[in-house]
Amino acid sequence: MRLxxxxxxxxxxxxxxxxxxxxxxxxxxKGLLYNNRIVQPDNN
Incomplete structure (x- = not known):
């Protein structure tokens, strides 16, 4: 159960x-995150 x-x-x-x-x-x-990227998977 725990697993x-x-x-x-x-x-x-x-x-x-x-x-x-x-x-x-x-x-x-939509251009909402074009200049401001919130998530960069490669760095995380």
């Missing part, structure tokens, strides 16, 4: 990060 909950938390965390990273290009297309 499953920890795994689900990691998966949830991964999904949140994936959703955030996937939302950035759409914002850049």
């Amino acid at each position: 499953e909950s920890a795994r689900s938390l990691l998966m949830r965390k991964g999904q949140n990060k994936k959703d955030l990273l996937s939302s950035i290009p759409t914002l850049q297309e």
